Every structure is written in C-alpha cells, then in structure tokens.
Amino acid sequence: MPNIVDTSLFNRMITLRREIHRFPELAYHEEKTAELICRELDLLGIDYQKGIGNTGIQAVLGKQNGPCIGLRADMDALPVPENTGLDFSSNTRGVMHACGHDGHVAMLLGAAHLLKKTEGKERVVLLFQPAEESGNGAVAMINEGCLQDIAMVFCGHIDIHYPVATFTVDEGLICSYTDPFTITIQGQGGHAAKPHEAVDALVAASSLVMNLQTLVSRSVNPVHPAVVTVGQLLAGETHNVIAHKAVLTGTIRTAHKETREHLIGSMHTLIQGAAKMTGTAMELRLHDGLPAVINDKRSCAVARKAAYAVAGEKNVFSQGAPSLGGEDFSFYQQHVSGTMIRFGAAKKESSGPAHSSTFDFDENVLSYGASWLATVARLGAQSLSHR
Ligand SMILES: [Zn+2]
Ligand SMILES: [Zn+2]
Structure with a gap:
C-alpha cells in the first residue's frame, strides 16, 4: 500500500477514528464528537463556529472573499448494538458507528491537516454535519447559512464493496429518492374465538404487507430500480384478543422521478382497495424523505480529476447501477454544484454490511479519503478562479 500521507498523519487519523468509534452518538447528540473536532481544529489553529444546526461545526481555511x-x-452513529469484537468497540450500549461516519470525520480532520500545511488565500469551508442518518442534519446546517459563499461542495462515503485505494466517481444519480411512510390500520378488537364480532387489523396488515410487494414486481418498469420495504409491523396485545389496530412503517426507494410518483400513487390506490376489502380504515402518511443524490457535470469533473490524482486513473471506476440507499448530501445539491464519491474500504477479513452490528472497514482508506478531500478542495478552488 503506497504511503500517500505521512505516517504521523495516518496514525493521527486512526487515533481520532477509534476515539470517535468508542463513543458513538446518535443524530443531534454528537456532543463529544463535536468536542473532539473542536480540539483538533484548535490544535491546528483553524477558525470555526460550533453549534451550527445543533451540533454541527463549520471551519474555515483561507480568507479570500467570494465563492x-x-x-x-x-x-452521527446508528441505534445498532455493536458486535465487531474490535478493541475500540462502542462504549455506549445499543449505539454504533455502523456506517463509517467515524472514518468520515477522521478523514476531514486529516484533510484539515493537509490543507493547513499549504494554506493560501483560497477559502475552504469544512462542514461537520450532524444527523445524516435521520435525514435532516444537512437541512439544519443549510438553514443556518452554511452554504453562504460555497460554490461547490464535495463529500465521499466509505464503501466496503470496493478495495482500498480505489474510488468510484459517477456523474448523475448515484443515490435514490427516499420516501419513508407509515400506514395505520384501524379495525375493531374482540375475543380471539369470535372473529365475526371483530375486524382483525392484524390480518388486514399481514395481507397488505404481501400486496405491497406486488407494486414493484407488477407495476414498475422492470428496468427502473425501485424498492418498497416494510421494516416494521406493530399489532396486537396478547394471544387471545383480536388486534384492533396495526401500524406499518417502511420506505420507498426509487431512482427516477416518474417511478417515485407512480409508486406513491399506486400505493394510495392499493391501500384504498385493501381497506374496503378488509373492512378496516387505513391511512397512509408519507414523511419527509430525501431527494436523490445527483452529481452535476461541473463538480463531478473536478471530483474525477482529484480521484485520478490520488489513486491513479485505473483505480477510479463507476459504481454501476445507482444505489437505492439515501444520503442527505442531496440537500446541498439542491442549492449548489456538488459531487459525492465512494471511497473503497473493503476489509481483508470479512465484515458485516453497512448498518449491521459487525460492520467495519479497512483503516487505510483514511489516507485516501483525506488526500482526495484536500486535493478536490485545491482543484475546485482553481476551477473557480478560472471561470
Ligand atoms: Zn448510513
Ligand atoms: Zn452513511
């Protein structure tokens, strides 16, 4: 593995990553994480403002005005109990960095080290954002003006599907539209032995879960990726009482605007029919979801150039089909030019998938991520000055 940052910075990033991993914090509770970031920025003599969008931090290098x-x-971390057996495992029961955000913070601090060394007049803004997993951290930061003067924004996500020292860079849509939903089913409770006197919400919910599976398979263009997942079904109190109410929660993922609208429409129709058929009252509520991550041409060209510079052209490829995962980086892209890439981070020993209790990544990715972030900032600044 070539040494692309010096050993002391690599070791520093590992220390930071492991410290963050040890005390994972859920969305909007990233207080210790924020303290650690501030400590490192103080050490580097980088100006920052904390408390942006609750627990976020905005740091600034360079003083030049303008874009x-x-x-x-x-x-943020996830409400997942850790089961990796790592000696720096989570100290907080039921909470874990299972998406690699501990690595993302360590890398951006690593990039801060690199950018500080060559700090010129060009301004670079570092955004340490809370609450990605809950989906509103980006919005909270944007509402507090974090994008003021930012003309192009970049980020990368650790991805264990690809080997270390590789990046995926794609123009266009890379993460899906995300629409979380809740369906409430109201029936009539009763004695388990007298179904004719009741309206069973649990049975209605069960058949609805199965019918929802036909939306994608039977009504969506098969070449357009889409998922309807029911992740939760709550119903019933005890074995001998017919459930009066059931609640389903789930998420719709799509990669095309038209598929998204079509699926939401079909879901309303299906639910109306299911309610009629089962004699229950059903209500579908859609919650605030995420727009798709769509990398625009201009920023993507800069991201690609930076990836080539760090990993070499042959180690930069396409992720292929869009991921049906969501990412709230998309909110920044609603306002400014922006690109998200993936940092290859596969571990030699197998680890569980992202969001699982055994997730881990190869820490060598920290050097590549930090180098790419610093490089994309420099190349981005050059491209702005050449406009
Ligand atoms: Zn995640
Ligand atoms: Zn993530």
Missing part, C-alpha cells in the same frame, strides 16, 4: 469550496463529513 469557495465546501467539504462535508457526517458525524
């Missing part, structure tokens, strides 16, 4: 480059890292 500048933004780099973003997300800070």
Whole structure:
C-alpha cells in the first residue's frame, strides 16, 4: 500500500477514528464528537463556529472573499448494538458507528491537516454535519447559512464493496429518492374465538404487507430500480384478543422521478382497495424523505480529476447501477454544484454490511479519503478562479 500521507498523519487519523468509534452518538447528540473536532481544529489553529444546526461545526481555511469550496463529513452513529469484537468497540450500549461516519470525520480532520500545511488565500469551508442518518442534519446546517459563499461542495462515503485505494466517481444519480411512510390500520378488537364480532387489523396488515410487494414486481418498469420495504409491523396485545389496530412503517426507494410518483400513487390506490376489502380504515402518511443524490457535470469533473490524482486513473471506476440507499448530501445539491464519491474500504477479513452490528472497514482508506478531500478542495478552488 503506497504511503500517500505521512505516517504521523495516518496514525493521527486512526487515533481520532477509534476515539470517535468508542463513543458513538446518535443524530443531534454528537456532543463529544463535536468536542473532539473542536480540539483538533484548535490544535491546528483553524477558525470555526460550533453549534451550527445543533451540533454541527463549520471551519474555515483561507480568507479570500467570494465563492469557495465546501467539504462535508457526517458525524452521527446508528441505534445498532455493536458486535465487531474490535478493541475500540462502542462504549455506549445499543449505539454504533455502523456506517463509517467515524472514518468520515477522521478523514476531514486529516484533510484539515493537509490543507493547513499549504494554506493560501483560497477559502475552504469544512462542514461537520450532524444527523445524516435521520435525514435532516444537512437541512439544519443549510438553514443556518452554511452554504453562504460555497460554490461547490464535495463529500465521499466509505464503501466496503470496493478495495482500498480505489474510488468510484459517477456523474448523475448515484443515490435514490427516499420516501419513508407509515400506514395505520384501524379495525375493531374482540375475543380471539369470535372473529365475526371483530375486524382483525392484524390480518388486514399481514395481507397488505404481501400486496405491497406486488407494486414493484407488477407495476414498475422492470428496468427502473425501485424498492418498497416494510421494516416494521406493530399489532396486537396478547394471544387471545383480536388486534384492533396495526401500524406499518417502511420506505420507498426509487431512482427516477416518474417511478417515485407512480409508486406513491399506486400505493394510495392499493391501500384504498385493501381497506374496503378488509373492512378496516387505513391511512397512509408519507414523511419527509430525501431527494436523490445527483452529481452535476461541473463538480463531478473536478471530483474525477482529484480521484485520478490520488489513486491513479485505473483505480477510479463507476459504481454501476445507482444505489437505492439515501444520503442527505442531496440537500446541498439542491442549492449548489456538488459531487459525492465512494471511497473503497473493503476489509481483508470479512465484515458485516453497512448498518449491521459487525460492520467495519479497512483503516487505510483514511489516507485516501483525506488526500482526495484536500486535493478536490485545491482543484475546485482553481476551477473557480478560472471561470
Ligand atoms: Zn448510513
Ligand atoms: Zn452513511
């Protein structure tokens, strides 16, 4: 593995990553993480403002006025109990960095080290963002004006599907539209032995779960990726009482605007029919979801150039089909030019998938991520000055 940052910085990033991994914090509770970031920025003599969008931090290098480059890292962990056996495992029961955001923070701090060394007049804004997993951290930061003066914004996500020292860079849509939903089913409770006197919400819910599976398979163009997942079904109190109410929660993922609208429409129709058929009252509520991550041409060209510079052209490829995962980086892209890439981070020993209790990544990715972030900031600043 070539040494692309010096050993002391690599070791520093590992220390930071492991410290963050040890005390994972859920969305909007990233207080210790924010303290750690501030400590490192103080050490580097980088100006920052904390408390942006609750627990976020905005740091600034360079003093030049006018349009500048933004780099973003997300800070939050997940409500997942850790089972990796790592000696720096989570100290907080039921909470774990299972998406690699510990690595993202360490990399952006690594990039801060690199950018500080060559700090010129060009301004670079570092955005340490809370609450990516809950989906509103980016919005909270944007509402507090974090994008003011930022002309192009970049981020990368650790991805264990690809080997270390590789990046995926794609123009266009790379992460899907995300629409979380809740369906409430109201029936009539009763004695388990007298179904004719009741309206069973649990049976209605069960058949609805199965019918929802036909939306994608039977009504969506098969070449357009889409998923309807029901992740939760709550119903019933005990074995001998017919459930009066059931609640389903789930998510719709799509990669095309038209598929998204079509699926939401079909879901309303299906639910109306299911309610009629089962004699229950059903209500579908759609919650605030995420727009798709769509990398625009201009920022993507800069991201690609930076990836070539760091990993070499042959180690930069396409992720292929869009991921049906969501990412709230998309909110920044609603306002400014922006690109998200993936940092290859596969571990030699197998680890569980992202969001699982055994997720881990190869820490060598920290050097590549930090180098790419620093490089994309420099190349981005150059491209702004050449406009
Ligand atoms: Zn995640
Ligand atoms: Zn993530």
